[in-house]
Amino acid sequence: MKSTIPDTGVPIAPPATNGGDRQESRHEASLHGEILLRLRDYVVEGNIPDGARVPERQLCEMLGISRTPLREALKVLAAEGLIELLPNRGARIRQLSQRDLEELFDVMAGLESLAGRLACEAITDEEITAIEQLHYEMYGHYLRRDMHGYFQANQRIHESIVAAARNETLKTAYANFAGRIRRVRYSANFARKRQRWAEAMREHEAILDALRRRAASELSDILFQHLRNKRMAAIEHLAEPEEDAPAAP
Amino acid sequence: MKSTIPDTGVPIAPPATNGGDRQESRHEASLHGEILLRLRDYVVEGNIPDGARVPERQLCEMLGISRTPLREALKVLAAEGLIELLPNRGARIRQLSQRDLEELFDVMAGLESLAGRLACEAITDEEITAIEQLHYEMYGHYLRRDMHGYFQANQRIHESIVAAARNETLKTAYANFAGRIRRVRYSANFARKRQRWAEAMREHEAILDALRRRAASELSDILFQHLRNKRMAAIEHLAEPEEDAPAAP
DNA sequence: GGTCGCTATTTTGCATTCATTTTTTGTCAT
DNA sequence: ATGACAAAAAATGAATGCAAAATAGCGACC
Numbered sequence: 001m002k003s004t005i006p007d008t009g010v011p012i013a014p015p016a017t018n019g020g021d022r023q024e025s026r027h028e029a030s031l032h033g034e035i036l037l038r039l040r041d042y043v044v045e046g047n048i049p050d051g052a053r054v055p056e057r058q059l060c061e062m063l064g065i066s067r068t069p070l071r072e073a074l075k076v077l078a079a080e081g082l083i084e085l086l087p088n089r090g091a092r093i094r095q096l097s098q099r100d101l102e103e104l105f106d107v108m109a110g111l112e113s114l115a116g117r118l119a120c121e122a123i124t125d126e127e128i129t130a131i132e133q134l135h136y137e138m139y140g141h142y143l144r145r146d147m148h149g150y151f152q153a154n155q156r157i158h159e160s161i162v163a164a165a166r167n168e169t170l171k172t173a174y175a176n177f178a179g180r181i182r183r184v185r186y187s188a189n190f191a192r193k194r195q196r197w198a199e200a201m202r203e204h205e206a207i208l209d210a211l212r213r214r215a216a217s218e219l220s221d222i223l224f225q226h227l228r229n230k231r232m233a234a235i236e237h238l239a240e241p242e243e244d245a246p247a248a249p
Numbered sequence: 250m251k252s253t254i255p256d257t258g259v260p261i262a263p264p265a266t267n268g269g270d271r272q273e274s275r276h277e278a279s280l281h282g283e284i285l286l287r288l289r290d291y292v293v294e295g296n297i298p299d300g301a302r303v304p305e306r307q308l309c310e311m312l313g314i315s316r317t318p319l320r321e322a323l324k325v326l327a328a329e330g331l332i333e334l335l336p337n338r339g340a341r342i343r344q345l346s347q348r349d350l351e352e353l354f355d356v357m358a359g360l361e362s363l364a365g366r367l368a369c370e371a372i373t374d375e376e377i378t379a380i381e382q383l384h385y386e387m388y389g390h391y392l393r394r395d396m397h398g399y400f401q402a403n404q405r406i407h408e409s410i411v412a413a414a415r416n417e418t419l420k421t422a423y424a425n426f427a428g429r430i431r432r433v434r435y436s437a438n439f440a441r442k443r444q445r446w447a448e449a450m451r452e453h454e455a456i457l458d459a460l461r462r463r464a465a466s467e468l469s470d471i472l473f474q475h476l477r478n479k480r481m482a483a484i485e486h487l488a489e490p491e492e493d494a495p496a497a498p
Numbered sequence: 499g500g501t502c503g504c505t506a507t508t509t510t511g512c513a514t515t516c517a518t519t520t521t522t523t524g525t526c527a528t
Numbered sequence: 529a530t531g532a533c534a535a536a537a538a539a540t541g542a543a544t545g546c547a548a549a550a551t552a553g554c555g556a557c558c
Contacts, residue, residue, distance in 0.1 A: 029336040030541070032324065057509070066543045068317070071511090075281065075321045076328045081418075087278040088510055088549050103418040106367060110419070114359025117473065169352040170359070173422065217470050224366065224469075280512070306539070315513045320541090337519050337540055 032069035039063075039073050043082050043093065044179045051095040054083065081180055096184060102235060104181050109227030111174050112158060116207070116223040118165035120216040128211055131160050135208055142201055150197075157204070161211075161223075196233045203229070281318035288322050292331050292342065293428045300344040303332065330429055345433060351484060353430050358476030360423050361407060365456070365472040367414035369465035377460055380409050384457055391450060399446075406453070410460075410472075445482045452478070 039059075048054060056067050056074075063070065078085045084094045096104070138153035162174050203226045210219035288308075297303060305316050305323075312319065327334045333343045345353070387402035411423050452475045459468035 030334075032541080055509075067510090068542055068544090072321050072324045075325050079325045079328050085279075089551095090510065100418070103416045106416055107363070107418050107422060110359060110363025110366070113469075114356070114362065114473075117359070118355060167352045167355055169349070170356050173356060217466075220362075220469065220473075221466050224363075279510095304539075316540090317512055317514090339520095339540065 030069075031065060032072040035063060035065060035069050036073040036076055039070075040077060040080075040082065040179070043077065044183050046183050048093050050093055052093050054091040054093065056090065080176060082183070096180070098235060101181070101184065102231065104177060105227065105231035105234065108174070108177050108181065109224050109231065111170060111177065112161065112227055113220045113224040115162040115165040115167075115170060115174070116211070116219040117216045118167055118170070119161050119211065120214040120219055122166045123164040123211065123214075127160065127164050128208075131157055131211070132208060134160065135204060138204070139201065142197065154200075154204075161207075196229070199229065200226070279318075280314060281321040284312060284314065284318050285322040285325055287312070288319075289326060289329075289331065289428070292326065293432050295432055297342050299342055301342050303340040303342065305339065329425055331432065345429070347484060350430070350433065351480065353426060354476065354480035354483065357423070357426050357430065358473050358480065360419060360426065361410065361476055362469045362473040364411040364414040364416075364419060364423070365460070365468040366465045367416055367419070368410050368460065369463040369468055371415045372413040372460065372463075376409065376413050377457075380406055380460070381457060383409065384453060387453070388450065391446065403449075403453075410456075445478070448478065449475070 042048070054074075056070055060067055060070055074083065074085065074091050077083045078091070082094060083091045085091050134153050134157045138150055138157065141147075141149035141153055162171055165171075203222065206222050207219065207226065210222055291297070303323075305319055309316055309319055323332065323334065323340050326332045327340070331343060332340045334340050383402050383406045387399055387406065390396075390398035390402055411420055414420070452471065455471050456468065456475065459471055
């Protein structure tokens with residue numbers, strides 16, 4: 001059998017800890033719903049190489065189900081932009097061009113920019129304090145050159161801002177686009193330039209400052225620029241090799 | 250038979266003039282793809298009442314197909330947020346609460362705000378001229394109190410801005426959210442207050458001005474506020490009865 | 499040796515069928 | 529008449545079957 005899916009031993013994680021509840025009317029109960037969640041995570045985590053064909057038959061065996069619910073899940077994933085369906089030729093992992101990535105980053109930037117704007121209207125002092133906490137934590141990782149920890153704290157900050165926007169629709173859309181990018185991030189192992197790291201820290205401080213003052217328009221601008229800069233770093237990186245862990249300031 | 254779908258005589262338009270090509274890997278070819286397009290339009294145009302059940306059987310008869318491709322299309326529509334699927338209870342037209350609408354409007358505002366920002370980077374003088382043209386056209390409708398023409402011109406202006414952003418991902422997302430709102434617009438017959446109309450015209454002039462100067466941040470702000478005001482008018486309107494066609498200035 | 503053309507196998511798309519759940523209906527007792 | 533319970537009917541969720549398309553395999557020919 002000439003499989004295009006690498007056998008990782010773990011045949012698509014079963015329960016998935018209800019990680020990404022995307023509102024989507026309680027799919028979890030039905031079989032196709034669970035398949036959807038599992039397949040989505042599986043694809044997002046980059047377990048299937050870019051552009052690879054995904055034979056239905058094989059997935060059915062791996063998942064232990066028939067083709068009907070699987071095909072339903074595939075249609076949804078295609079609508080989400082994670083895979084693409086070629087007529088009579090089955091599903092392929094959607095290969096994102098550099099242009100696609102640029103577009104995705106810009107949309108993410110727009111959504112975060114919006115989140116910041118809305119957050120200014122609704123965020124509580126406690127939430128700001130929590131974000132400040134995360135910021136200091138992130139700063140610690142920065143000093144210790146702990147890239148992984150830094151990324152995690154960074155991501156939680158951005159998620160906190162989105163959460164503070166009090167808009168489930170926005171949150172869902174954000175999660176959707178984030179998933180598409182994450183797929184690439186996993187496989188490409190995004191790294192940030194040394195210099196960019198310090199810059200990002202400064203930008204984060206400006207974000208916090210604007211957030212404290214509830215300066216909606218300003219925060220919106222700063223967030224957009226911040227994400228735009230991220231985009232630059234990420235896209236550039238696709239061409240060049242990785243760099244070492246950045247030095248402390 | 251206690252059908253929840255009103256028999257309009259026209260049983261779900263067949264070809265649909267390829268109106269909304271949502272990138273989504275050429276679905277049109279396959280049967281489920283065409284069903285998807287037809288059903289989406291059918292739902293968006295408000296042919297099925299809010300919250301109504303959508304019996305698979307009946308739709309199959311109307312469309313002359315078996316349940317398999319129909320169910321695939323339903324899953325996608327559910328992922329798009331147009332309908333919701335209750336486990337073992339079939340599909341319902343998703344009923345949007347007032348809160349849902351507010352959220353949707355805000356996301357639309359964010360996307361248009363982003364579109365304006367991006368448009369400033371890429372828009373050509375010719376495109377601006379075209380938008381100015383639409384603006385004057387809209388102004389004509391305004392003077393003639395032609396609400397329908399006004400709305401159409403208005404919509405085309407906003408679509409032009411989105412197009413000028415040169416971002417297909419954004420365009421697709423925008424079309425998706427617009428569809429969800431359009432459903433409501435059709436059934437609720439949104440109307441704008443007299444006073445709001447004049448205001449909107451002024452805002453549109455400010456939009457054009459910022460666009461000409463390629464003032465990205467400023468345009469972003471104006472567009473967001475413009476859509477926010479629209480939201481206010483629309484949401485309010487849900488509670489109150491319609492008003493007559495507004496008077497000329 | 500490489501390419502074209504034909505056949506066999508695999509794979510996809512959709513219809514059909516089966517099992518389970520829900521909803522309706524019908525009956526009976528209060 | 530009304531409510532509760534039970535059985536029938538219908539609808540949904542998933543599996544299987546079948547025709548059409550695509551891919552792979554193979555040999556002939558240039």
